[in-house]
Amino acid sequence: MSPQKVTxxxxxxxxxxxxxxxxxxLPVPGLVLGHSGVMVKEALAVFAEYxxxxxxxxxxxxxxxxxASEGEPRGQDHPLRQVEDFRSAISxxxxxxxxxxxxxGLWGVSVGGSVAVQxxxxxxxxxxxxxxxxxxxxxxxxxxxxxxxxxVHALRQKLDEDWQRRYEGGDGAxxxxxxxxxxxxQDAPDVAAQMFPSYRNEKTLESTEQLLTFAPExxxxxxxxxxxxxxxxxxxxxxHLIEEAQxxxxxxxxxxxxxxxxxxxxxxxxxxxxxxxMALAVDWFDRYLRELRAVTATPVPATGPGAAMTQ
Numbered sequence: 641m642s643p644q645k646v647t648x649x650x651x652x653x654x655x656x657x658x659x660x661x662x663x664x665x666l667p668v669p670g671l672v673l674g675h676s677g678v679m680v681k682e683a684l685a686v687f688a689e690y691x692x693x694x695x696x697x698x699x700x701x702x703x704x705x706x707x708a709s710e711g712e713p714r715g716q717d718h719p720l721r722q723v724e725d726f727r728s729a730i731s732x733x734x735x736x737x738x739x740x741x742x743x744x745g746l747w748g749v750s751v752g753g754s755v756a757v758q759x760x761x762x763x764x765x766x767x768x769x770x771x772x773x774x775x776x777x778x779x780x781x782x783x784x785x786x787x788x789x790x791x792v793h794a795l796r797q798k799l800d801e802d803w804q805r806r807y808e809g810g811d812g813a814x815x816x817x818x819x820x821x822x823x824x825x826q827d828a829p830d831v832a833a834q835m836f837p838s839y840r841n842e843k844t845l846e847s848t849e850q851l852l853t854f855a856p857e858x859x860x861x862x863x864x865x866x867x868x869x870x871x872x873x874x875x876x877x878x879x880h881l882i883e884e885a886q887x888x889x890x891x892x893x894x895x896x897x898x899x900x901x902x903x904x905x906x907x908x909x910x911x912x913x914x915x916x917x918m919a920l921a922v923d924w925f926d927r928y929l930r931e932l933r934a935v936t937a938t939p940v941p942a943t944g945p946g947a948a949m950t951q
Contacts, residue, residue, distance in 0.1 A: 641689055643700070648732035650725045656708035657681065657729065660688050660698040661738045669743035669929040670736070672729045673700040676750030676775070677717045678817050678843050680707035682836045686910075687747070687772075690918040696925060697739045701729045707838040713812065715840060717847035719755050719776075719854040726759035730766065743767060743929045747921060749909075750775045750880060753870075754888070758856040761863050768867040768928035770921045773880040773908045777857035777888035783848075785881060795848060802845045813845040857888045864893025869924040871917045875904035897924070 643658035658681050662668060671691055673684045684700035691698050703722045704711035726746060734741035745768045748756030753771030760766040776782045784792050798813070806812050818841055860868075870892075872885040882900065889898045899920055903913035 641685075641692060643685070643688070646699075646732070648728055650704055650728035653704045654710045655704060655725060655728065656702045657732070658685070658688070658698075658700045659736070660692045660700070662692045662695050662697065664695050666738045667740040668695055668697050668738065669745065669925065670697045670699065670733045670739035670741075671745045671747055671925065672726055672733060672756075673698055674703070674722065674726055674729075674746075674748045674752040674756055676748075676752045677847075678703075678706045678715045678840065680836050680839045682707075682838065684749075686914070687749070687918065690922060691747075691925070694922045694926070696745075696929075697733070697736070699729055699733050701725060702838075713844055715814065715817070715843040715847070717817070717843045718850045719751065719758075719779075720850065722752075722755045723759045723762065726756060727763050730759075730763060734765070745769065745925050745929050747772070749773055754854075754856045757860055757863060757868070757888075760866050761856075761859045764866075766866055768869075768924060769863070770869045770871070770924055772871045772917055772921065773873055773877075774870055774885045774888070775880045776851065776854065777860070777884050779851040779854040782881070782884060783852065785883070786878070798845065799849050803849075806846070814842045815845050815848070817841050817843045857891060860888050860892045865895070867895040867924070867928045868892050868897070869920065870896070870898045871908065871920055872898065872900045873905065873908060874900040874902045875907060877905040879905055 641660065643660045646657045646659045647654050648657060673688060675683055681700040681702045688698040688700050702709040703725045705714050705716040730744055733739050733744060744765055746756040746760055746766050747770045749772045753774040754776050756769055757771060760769045802813050870885055870889050872882055873880045874882060901908065901913045901916055907913040908917045
């Protein structure tokens with residue numbers, strides 16, 4: 641399944657996308673897919689295939705400064721700007737004749753899931769959202785759970801030094817994007833680089849500062865009535881923490897659904913849980929994008945001095 645390479649503009653910067661169009665009667669509902677951090681759109685192909693087979697048009701995107709998209713400095717992992725990139729991708733997807741502009745959904749994996757939710761909170765064009773292997777809902781809390789209070793304290797010292805270096809005109813420091821210690825996932829950065837040539841396992845240290853201030857959990861209650869499906873990892877997973885998913889889900893409004901699948905850190909990326917997770921996602925998009933529900937406005941009672949004359 642070969643996508644069409646497309647370019648769209650996100651607030652003045654050219655972004656790259658892979659557009660997949662199903663071989664069915666058009667137009668069809670459209671989905672924007674976003675990955676985590678500085679991972680690239682080619683890594684979304686495995687997920688896109690499920691949606692295209694189900695009859696959806698799919699736009700997988702590279703955020704600004706990542707992969708084939710433009711923007712400097714390279715590898716700027718900035719969640720709030722990625723929210724903007726999601727919204728720009730919606731605007732582009734709505735311009736395509738293959739897509740029904742009134743039926744747009746968002747899908748995101750890992751941090752890309754919480755980015756997608758925040759984009760949908762701000763953008764009412766989004767009709768439903770699916771989050772797979774969610775990770776960060778409160779960046780500060782997430783990092784403290786990951787590296788502890790002492791680790792965050794040491795990190796803040798490095799961020800102060802990096803700020804001063806950039807203030808004085810120097811280049812900001814760069815750090816690994818994926819730094820995985822567990823035996824089952826420690827080769828992931830090398831494997832990703834081999835599979836996706838445009839991927840670079842590095843980002844700016846400043847990116848961590850942006851993560852500390854990213855807290856979509858504080859806005860998730862404003863997502864309703866946009867339907868939310870959250871598919872979380874229930875097995876061993878130090879990166880996509882189940883506590884993070886449960887905390888955010890509890891604050892979300894209806895309609896919503898949480899599915900906890902018994903798989904570990906990579907179980908919903910490569911298997912054995914991939915088929916199960918994607919079946920849930922397809923079903924959610926089928927339910928909320930295939931048929932638009934008509935909204936009936938509730939009459940507002942007349943008020944004021946002349947109200948009695950109109951009744």
